[in-house]
Amino acid sequence: MTFKIGELKTDIATLKNLEISLGRVEEEWEEPLGPTPMPSITSLRRWDYKLLQRYKPFYLPFCDLCCLCTFGKCDLTKGKKGACGIKMDAQQSRIVLLACCIGAATHTGHAREIVEFLVERFGRDLPLDLGDQVDLEAPNIRLVTGIKPRTVGDLEDVLDYVEEQIAHLLASTHTGQEGDPIDFESKVFHAGMLDHVAMEVADIAQIAAFNFPKGDPNARLAQLGLGIVDINKPVILVIGHNVIPSIYIVDYLNETGLKDEVEVCGLCCTAHDITRYNDRAKIIGPISWELRFIRTGVPDVIVVDEQCIRTDVLDEAAKIHAPLIAASEKACRGLPDRTYDPVEEIVEDLVSGRQKGALILDMDKVGEVATKVAIRLAPERKKFKALPSTEEVIEEAKRCLQCGFCQKACPNSLPIPEAMAMAKEGDLSKLAELYDYCIACGRCESACPSKLNIITMMVKSSEKKVKNEIFKVRVGRGPILDTEIRDVGRSIVLGEIPGIIAFVGCANYADGGTELVEMAEEFLKRKYIVVASGCAAMTIGMYKNDEGKTLYELYPGNFDAGCLVNVGSCVSNPHISGAAIKIANIFAKRPLRANYMEIADYVLNRVGAVGIAWGAMSQKAASIASGFWRLGVPVIVGPHGAKYRRMLLGRKEKRENWYVYDARTGKKVYVGPVPEHLFYAAETKEEAMIMAAKLCMRANDTTKGRAIKLTHYIDLYKRFYGKMPDDIHLFVRRLADIPITMKDEILAELEKKGWKETEIPDPTLIEELVRVKEE
Amino acid sequence: MKFEPYQTAEIPGPLKAIPVERPQTVAGIIRNAKRPIVIMGSKTFDVVPEKTLRDIIQISKQVGAEIVVTGGINKKFEEIGIKEFKSMPAMELADRLRDPEWKGFDGKGNYDLAIFVGFRYYYGWLILSGLKHFSPEGFKTLSIEPYYQPHATFSLYNMKIDAWSNYISLIKESLKEKR
Numbered sequence: 001m002t003f004k005i006g007e008l009k010t011d012i013a014t015l016k017n018l019e020i021s022l023g024r025v026e027e028e029w030e031e032p033l034g035p036t037p038m039p040s041i042t043s044l045r046r047w048d049y050k051l052l053q054r055y056k057p058f059y060l061p062f063c064d065l066c067c068l069c070t071f072g073k074c075d076l077t078k079g080k081k082g083a084c085g086i087k088m089d090a091q092q093s094r095i096v097l098l099a100c101c102i103g104a105a106t107h108t109g110h111a112r113e114i115v116e117f118l119v120e121r122f123g124r125d126l127p128l129d130l131g132d133q134v135d136l137e138a139p140n141i142r143l144v145t146g147i148k149p150r151t152v153g154d155l156e157d158v159l160d161y162v163e164e165q166i167a168h169l170l171a172s173t174h175t176g177q178e179g180d181p182i183d184f185e186s187k188v189f190h191a192g193m194l195d196h197v198a199m200e201v202a203d204i205a206q207i208a209a210f211n212f213p214k215g216d217p218n219a220r221l222a223q224l225g226l227g228i229v230d231i232n233k234p235v236i237l238v239i240g241h242n243v244i245p246s247i248y249i250v251d252y253l254n255e256t257g258l259k260d261e262v263e264v265c266g267l268c269c270t271a272h273d274i275t276r277y278n279d280r281a282k283i284i285g286p287i288s289w290e291l292r293f294i295r296t297g298v299p300d301v302i303v304v305d306e307q308c309i310r311t312d313v314l315d316e317a318a319k320i321h322a323p324l325i326a327a328s329e330k331a332c333r334g335l336p337d338r339t340y341d342p343v344e345e346i347v348e349d350l351v352s353g354r355q356k357g358a359l360i361l362d363m364d365k366v367g368e369v370a371t372k373v374a375i376r377l378a379p380e381r382k383k384f385k386a387l388p389s390t391e392e393v394i395e396e397a398k399r400c401l402q403c404g405f406c407q408k409a410c411p412n413s414l415p416i417p418e419a420m421a422m423a424k425e426g427d428l429s430k431l432a433e434l435y436d437y438c439i440a441c442g443r444c445e446s447a448c449p450s451k452l453n454i455i456t457m458m459v460k461s462s463e464k465k466v467k468n469e470i471f472k473v474r475v476g477r478g479p480i481l482d483t484e485i486r487d488v489g490r491s492i493v494l495g496e497i498p499g500i501i502a503f504v505g506c507a508n509y510a511d512g513g514t515e516l517v518e519m520a521e522e523f524l525k526r527k528y529i530v531v532a533s534g535c536a537a538m539t540i541g542m543y544k545n546d547e548g549k550t551l552y553e554l555y556p557g558n559f560d561a562g563c564l565v566n567v568g569s570c571v572s573n574p575h576i577s578g579a580a581i582k583i584a585n586i587f588a589k590r591p592l593r594a595n596y597m598e599i600a601d602y603v604l605n606r607v608g609a610v611g612i613a614w615g616a617m618s619q620k621a622a623s624i625a626s627g628f629w630r631l632g633v634p635v636i637v638g639p640h641g642a643k644y645r646r647m648l649l650g651r652k653e654k655r656e657n658w659y660v661y662d663a664r665t666g667k668k669v670y671v672g673p674v675p676e677h678l679f680y681a682a683e684t685k686e687e688a689m690i691m692a693a694k695l696c697m698r699a700n701d702t703t704k705g706r707a708i709k710l711t712h713y714i715d716l717y718k719r720f721y722g723k724m725p726d727d728i729h730l731f732v733r734r735l736a737d738i739p740i741t742m743k744d745e746i747l748a749e750l751e752k753k754g755w756k757e758t759e760i761p762d763p764t765l766i767e768e769l770v771r772v773k774e775e
Numbered sequence: 776m777k778f779e780p781y782q783t784a785e786i787p788g789p790l791k792a793i794p795v796e797r798p799q800t801v802a803g804i805i806r807n808a809k810r811p812i813v814i815m816g817s818k819t820f821d822v823v824p825e826k827t828l829r830d831i832i833q834i835s836k837q838v839g840a841e842i843v844v845t846g847g848i849n850k851k852f853e854e855i856g857i858k859e860f861k862s863m864p865a866m867e868l869a870d871r872l873r874d875p876e877w878k879g880f881d882g883k884g885n886y887d888l889a890i891f892v893g894f895r896y897y898y899g900w901l902i903l904s905g906l907k908h909f910s911p912e913g914f915k916t917l918s919i920e921p922y923y924q925p926h927a928t929f930s931l932y933n934m935k936i937d938a939w940s941n942y943i944s945l946i947k948e949s950l951k952e953k954r
């Protein structure tokens with residue numbers, strides 16, 4: 001539809017005689033259009049520059065070279081320029097942008113597939129109903145594009161926009177295009193913002209079409225872990241992120257009355273999403289469980305869709321004599337296309353082993369073939385459903401040369417040679433211990449000259465543990481309810497709920513996944529709102545207390561203080577950014593539609609939310625994080641996250657960086673370093689927890705709220721570091737900010753630093769939001 | 776193998792750390808610095824034997840270098856009776872080290888030699904890379920980890936812990952002799 005606007009006044013801008021076309025969407029939305037509908041790659045550059053002025057990139061190059069074109073390779077060491085004139089800082093930001101484009105394109109492609117599929121099956125008019133407690137169904141889409149989508153068909157217009165923008169972003173990475181690091185970073189933010197839009201498209205479409213939980217805080221608990229599979233039944237393993245093939249498997253089982261006869265279990269986000277659809281489906285775990293589970297020999301057939309799947313899955317499947325079905329155009333794995341062949345022929349070829357796998361792009365056929373193959377093969381495959389014996393592991397260990405190549409190849413430098421030396425003597429305890437810190441990447445095996453099956457040996461050595469991997473995870477509930485936002489918005493904005501901590505991202509943990517559980521529990525006990533998604537949400541469920549309960553059983557699933565919300569898979573992340581947006585809109589009544597800058601300014605200055613992506617690994621995780629940054633939500637990553645090769649760091653001692661406008665007076669007011677960083681790789685979980693508590697402080701905190709936030713920050717700091725932090729003076733604005741219980745200590749610190757009271761403004765970074773201009 | 780990056784695939788590029796074979800040379804590098812600083816990472820207590828830790832602290836004292844610990848190992852330092860140290864998250868510290876205007880912990884200006892030990896290999900690798908490319912003129916890094924860190928200005932080489940402990944104590948002795 002095309003808008004004709006005579007004059008549009010918003011807080012940000014006045015637009016005159018503007019004509020805006022928003023695709024095919026039939027618009028009947030009463031909210032006036034904001035200043036930046038479908039922003040181009042520079043429309044929000046001004047906002048990005050404000051952020052990047054405070055949070056300066058610190059590049060950690062992975063390589064001294066650039067090899068992107070035939071002018072190169074070019075040596076960019078220490079200020080040298082490449083043949084195209086680019087310097088190292090711009091080159092690094094270019095690589096970050098490429099990563100974020102890959103991430104955003106991946107979710108966009110995923111969303112496009114879902115939408116196309118649903119339009120074909122159900123028509124464009126399938127309504128986007130997210131339940132009666134979610135009126136604001138698409139906060140990211142509305143905010144960015146100005147479209148209020150009512151049907152699945154409306155989402156096509158949203159994706160048209162996103163795809164076009166990604167093409168522009170990608171183009172800007174070409175040799176000789178963008179050359180300034182800050183402009184690259186602005187484009188990184190743009191990619192991230194688009195990614196949240198695309199993910200939102202994918203998730204609201206699948207929630208509406210497949211009737212996933214619609215924000216239900218009491219969404220059921222699903223089974224999780226390596227020990228949950230009934231190996232006496234035929235087992236179908238689904239891996240990936242696009243749930244459609246899995247849905248067709250489950251539907252086929254239901255329609256044919258086989259649902260009790262066959263086990264369906266999943267890895268990665270497909271697993272999350274299939275449990276949102278079906279109450280019998282089970283989750284094995286995050287991506288790092290892939291090799292482990294396949295090596296147990298349990299799956300009878302493996303169905304892969306898209307994204308984070310091991311690219312050697314075909315070889316691994318062949319090793320256990322399980323056929324592989326590839327069900328996505330984006331990951332054909334070299335398999336013959338059997339989409340148009342009769343089901344029985346495909347089944348015969350797979351069961352007989354004539355073919356190791358098949359590419360099938362017809363979802364009905366995927367469901368039928370996978371089921372039939374699993375049922376036919378299960379009895380024959382019984383002999384493969386076993387790990388090697390202990391004796392075999394010991395014998396294998398005797399072939400170890402103690403060369404140490406495995407340890408050098410291991411991303412976590414695990415002492416495998418030591419474990420092998422012990423195993424050779426019959427002691428498997430060290431191998432079992434390493435299991436907890438291993439991310440099952442297989443690099444050690446690739447490096448091993450003796451071709452030892454190190455992961456299999458570890459799994460066997462941990463057999464007891466593995467059998468006890470029987471956990472619960474709350475099924476991804478999707479959106480945060482509008483009612484919940486109304487209930488907690490005020491406490492969050494005033495700072496009385498100390499913060500929202502979102503555990504997101506993959507499972508590339510430097511020191512094991514238990515660290516994530518410990519962090520989540522710490523913040524739950526402290527009555528933060530804890531939110532989770534993706535692999536992180538699974539990891540949080542992979543620990544039981546003495547009574548055998550997981551955090552999901554111990555803490556309610558509401559969006560409220562001291563509660564634990566699993567929003568769902570990767571594409572559910574926009575429910576987290578969406579919650580921040582909803583607080584600004586529903587609670588604070590800030591105009592939402594196409595009004596990105598004002599809403600981001602609101603979130604940065606008022607909503608104490610922090611993401612912790614402790615095991616972030618993928619390019620998708622990079623773009624998800626950058627979407628949070630542009631919205632004013634800082635993200636902390638674990639040690640491996642340093643490999644994203646760029647931090648966005650504030651300098652707390654540079655007073656000039658921490659001024660905002662007081663929207664009431666227009667005066668520039670110092671507010672302290674809140675939040676101090678936008679992107680930061682911590683070395684340890686302790687450092688991350690302290691930083692997260694600190695990053696929840698925001699300029700708008702009331703004195704009561706600031707006192708609560710300071711209490712947590714100081715308490716954590718003292719617990720882990722054994723003393724008072726030395727920067728409290730930067731966060732205390734008034735005497736009333738000081739937590740009563742720590743008054744004397746803090747006053748002594750303040751006195752040492754020559755602290756003086758400062759004002760608490762109505763904070764904004766945007767000049768136009770000042771209501772009364774100073775003369 | 777001695778002067779290869781310890782972790783497979785961590786290949787840096789054309790500018791690699793100058794490998795230092797002799798502890799006496801390391802002592803010379805440290806002695807020649809005007810404002811050295813010793814930075815001990817979160818893995819210090821996992822990697823460094825206590826005797827060697829004390830040697831490193833002794834070395835810092837010998838040349839008047841401040842010690843900064845990162846990643847929250849403060850408490851462990853206090854537990855073994857070491858009180859004189861600063862602490863700061865590693866990324867924040869690295870970000871400041873690259874800033875010629877930074878005044879340092881004592882307000883006397885930025886440092887000219889940052890000595891690194893006790894980091895995860897890749898984490899230290901990346902920080903050293905950031906400093907290699909973006910630090911001020913004249914600023915140098917020295918990795919005294921028990922392995923080769925190619926992004927440092929100077930680095931020790933891949934060695935077993937016992938040999939390394941010995942190497943570190945020889946640095947200390949060498950500094951003592953030449954005082």
Ligand code: SF4
Nearest residue numbers: 066071072074082084
């Ligand atoms: S893109 Fe530029 S820096 Fe990279 S190889 Fe080509 S000319 Fe060299």
Ligand code: SF4
Nearest residue numbers: 410438439441442444
């Ligand atoms: S599979 Fe485990 S032990 Fe092997 S390299 Fe990867 S993390 Fe290290």
Ligand code: SF4
Nearest residue numbers: 400401403404406448
């Ligand atoms: S690489 Fe293989 S042979 Fe070498 S130490 Fe490791 S397990 Fe043993």
